[in-house]
Amino acid sequence: MIQAFIIQTLVTGGVYALLAVGFALIFGVARMINLAHTSFLMLAAYGMFYMTYRLGLDVIYAVIIALVATTLIGIVSYKLFIDRIREHQVTVLLITIALAIVFQECMVLAFGAHFWSAPTLIEGYWEVLGVKVSYQHLLTLAVVLVVLLGIWALLSRTKLGIAIRATAQDTEIANLMGISVPRILLITMGIAVALAAVAGIVVAPLWTVYPYMWLNPLVMVMAIVVLGGLGSVKGSLIGAFIIGLVETSVVFFLPGGAFLSSAFALLVMVIILVVRPEGLYGIVFEEERL
Amino acid sequence: MLRRLFKDFQGDVLAIPGRLIALIFFLLLFIVPLITKEPYILRTFIFANVFVIFAVSWDFVSGYTGQVNFGHALFFGVAAYSAALLNKYLGLQPWATIPIGALVAVGAGVLMCLPALRLRGPYLSLVTLAFPLILLGVIKAFPDFTGGEHGISGLPALAASRTVEYYISVSVMIVSVFIMWKLTDAKSALVRTGIILHAIREDEIAARATGINTIRYKMLAFVVGGFFAGIAGGLYAHFMRIAGPSSMDMMLSFQAIIWTVFGGIVSIYGAVVGVYFLYPLMELLRVVPELRLLIFAAIVIVILLFMPEGIAVWIRDKIERECPRCKLSNIALRHTCRACGASLY
Numbered sequence: 001m002i003q004a005f006i007i008q009t010l011v012t013g014g015v016y017a018l019l020a021v022g023f024a025l026i027f028g029v030a031r032m033i034n035l036a037h038t039s040f041l042m043l044a045a046y047g048m049f050y051m052t053y054r055l056g057l058d059v060i061y062a063v064i065i066a067l068v069a070t071t072l073i074g075i076v077s078y079k080l081f082i083d084r085i086r087e088h089q090v091t092v093l094l095i096t097i098a099l100a101i102v103f104q105e106c107m108v109l110a111f112g113a114h115f116w117s118a119p120t121l122i123e124g125y126w127e128v129l130g131v132k133v134s135y136q137h138l139l140t141l142a143v144v145l146v147v148l149l150g151i152w153a154l155l156s157r158t159k160l161g162i163a164i165r166a167t168a169q170d171t172e173i174a175n176l177m178g179i180s181v182p183r184i185l186l187i188t189m190g191i192a193v194a195l196a197a198v199a200g201i202v203v204a205p206l207w208t209v210y211p212y213m214w215l216n217p218l219v220m221v222m223a224i225v226v227l228g229g230l231g232s233v234k235g236s237l238i239g240a241f242i243i244g245l246v247e248t249s250v251v252f253f254l255p256g257g258a259f260l261s262s263a264f265a266l267l268v269m270v271i272i273l274v275v276r277p278e279g280l281y282g283i284v285f286e287e288e289r290l
Numbered sequence: 291m292l293r294r295l296f297k298d299f300q301g302d303v304l305a306i307p308g309r310l311i312a313l314i315f316f317l318l319l320f321i322v323p324l325i326t327k328e329p330y331i332l333r334t335f336i337f338a339n340v341f342v343i344f345a346v347s348w349d350f351v352s353g354y355t356g357q358v359n360f361g362h363a364l365f366f367g368v369a370a371y372s373a374a375l376l377n378k379y380l381g382l383q384p385w386a387t388i389p390i391g392a393l394v395a396v397g398a399g400v401l402m403c404l405p406a407l408r409l410r411g412p413y414l415s416l417v418t419l420a421f422p423l424i425l426l427g428v429i430k431a432f433p434d435f436t437g438g439e440h441g442i443s444g445l446p447a448l449a450a451s452r453t454v455e456y457y458i459s460v461s462v463m464i465v466s467v468f469i470m471w472k473l474t475d476a477k478s479a480l481v482r483t484g485i486i487l488h489a490i491r492e493d494e495i496a497a498r499a500t501g502i503n504t505i506r507y508k509m510l511a512f513v514v515g516g517f518f519a520g521i522a523g524g525l526y527a528h529f530m531r532i533a534g535p536s537s538m539d540m541m542l543s544f545q546a547i548i549w550t551v552f553g554g555i556v557s558i559y560g561a562v563v564g565v566y567f568l569y570p571l572m573e574l575l576r577v578v579p580e581l582r583l584l585i586f587a588a589i590v591i592v593i594l595l596f597m598p599e600g601i602a603v604w605i606r607d608k609i610e611r612e613c614p615r616c617k618l619s620n621i622a623l624r625h626t627c628r629a630c631g632a633s634l635y
Contacts (some may be wrong), residue, residue, distance in 0.1 A: 020342060027412070033412055033414070033416075035413070035544075063327075080386035081591055081595065085595065085598040086596060086599040088356065088599065090547075090551050090555055091551055091594055091600075093358070093547070093551075093599045094547060094548055094551040094552070094590070094594065095543050095590075095594060095595075096546070097548065097593075098548070098587040098588075098590045098591045099587075099591070101583055101584075101586075101587040102584060102587045102588060104583075105581075105583045106584065106586035106589065108580075109580060109584070117359070176404060213555050216542065219419065219420075219540070222416045222419060223416070223420065225413075225416070226413055226416040226417065229601055230412055230413065230540070231327055246325055260427045260428075261427075262423055262427060262428070262430050263423065263424045263425075263427025263428060263431075264427075266423055267420075269417070269420060270405055270421075270424075271415065273405060273409060273417055274404075274405045274408065277408045277409050277413065279413070284591075285351075
């Protein structure tokens with residue numbers, strides 16, 4: 001019981017962390033709330049489902065194709081629809097909602113509004129202390145760990161990472177230092193979408209795949225990102241595990257918890273924000289200070 | 291006296307094409323039931339009227355103070371549920387349940403303010419998103435009292451006939467829109483709220499520095515917006531004769547944003563245009579049920595790419611021109627201002 005609880009918390013928190021870090025990155029750099037963020041998770045999950053279950057492709061190829069295709073869709077839709085009207089913030093918000101609806105409806109058209117499940121990436125389980133832990137869960141944890149370490153290394157150790165962080169801190173100054181801001185925005189969008197796609201690939205066998213699967217994670221990701229402090233990658237990591245813990249414990253320990261899990265997670269977010277209005281690791285921007 | 295009224299009317303309405311169009315449009319709305327008694331068309335118009343109140347109240351809360359509210363369906367749903375509960379347990383009729391429901395929604399607005407007013411910008415948006423979802427979780431967790439997934443059905447209808455229901459919805463809509471438009475009119479000599487709300491949106495720090503209690507006005511925006519969204523929710527519940535979880539759905543909150551931003555944010559009439567353009571469009575698209583949402587979203591994206599400020603604002607800029615000297619609106623055909631004679635170019 002307790003081991004299953006810990007594994008579940010880690011997996012939920014890890015998947016949320018992948019999503020939240022991408023969401024925080026694109027918010028920090030472009031100041032854009034991307035409501036289509038989790039719909040990329042849905043696209044990748046559908047891609048995995050289609051290629052492994054319907055076409056019977058090898059898992060490795062399926063993973064690569066799903067990742068690359070989703071990232072390309074993300075970059076192209078950014079370039080086509082969002083880049084041109086970036087100064088109208090509320091309009092950008094609306095376009096991202098519309099994009100999410102477009103993706104959702106495309107999936108309804110292609111696969112119908114049914115519940116699907118993708119086959120697991122690797123079979124089998126591992127017995128630890130008398131509990132069966134499936135390899136799928138372990139694989140998810142490993143992928144989350146590797147990808148998050150990779151993102152951390154990219155942001156803190158490479159020139160590109162420094163450019164991204166500089167743009168997030170002050171777009172104009174970054175531009176004056178010779179950083180091509182439009183290119184950084186595009187790259188950041190690509191990284192964020194790729195993170196969402198990785199999350200989609202690992203959760204395809206764990207969650208049910210259906211056209212509306214982006215809504216609930218979207219709410220959770222926004223709660224996490226706000227809780228951790230908008231635009232702060234470290235904050236969203238910690239926030240992801242807090243929300244994952246709350247959600248899992250409500251489901252495990254409360255009767256009828258499945259209905260209340262998001263309500264409790266959001267309540268925790270509201271309480272933290274009342275105590276600390278800028279989130280756990282929020283940066284108070286000069287022009288946004290009251 | 292009458293002559294002066296007519297003179298004011300001529301100067302303030304007839305000379306400005308946007309307002310003239312609005313007047314004609316509202317007059318046309320009154321003769322719709324004379325042209326057709328088709329229940330389906332009247333039903334579509336009634337829904338459009340209810341959603342106009344809802345979208346305009348979103349614009350009032352979010353556009354005018356810059357607090358983008360992601361959870362506007364909270365007010366709608368709270369009012370719908372209170373109306374339904376009042377009717378079910380106390381047996382009250384629509385004329386009582388709708389105003390009381392709206393007042394309960396105001397209460398919800400005040401509760402939402404308490405954490406929301408400490409936050410700004412995106413933080414506020416994302417926190418407001420949480421409230422309807424928390425309440426929705428509670429509603430689903432206590433199905434005995436609230437009806438759970440199925441909601442509360444069997445409410446009395448708004449009125450006996452469809453035509454009367456239509457006239458109720460049109461008149462409530464016009465009165466609500468007019469009140470909210472007047473409250474946000476920056477050029478009004480009677481109420482100061484319009485110019486103060488504009489000031490808060492432009493620069494809150496400067497507004498504070500000039501001695502405006504910005505917290506009070508932001509709260510006012512929540513209270514007024516919550517009240518009118520509540521009226522819309524009550525009308526909707528009594529017209530549909532059911533109050534269900536869908537009235538507090540996240541998609542409904544997003545709908546308000548879609549309608550308003552599509553028509554043009556911070557303009558009141560933008561929300562009206564947005565609803566009257568998109569809601570019938572959505573109904574028309576029922577001929578292709580599978581492609582309905584897809585076409586809808588595609589149209590929204592394409593139009594916004596070319597008119598990022600919204601369709602109503604785009605049209606207004608084409609037919610009206612503001613005098614650079616006295617800030618009076620003029621028809622775009624004129625070369626000189628109608629009041630001060632300054633060149634409009």
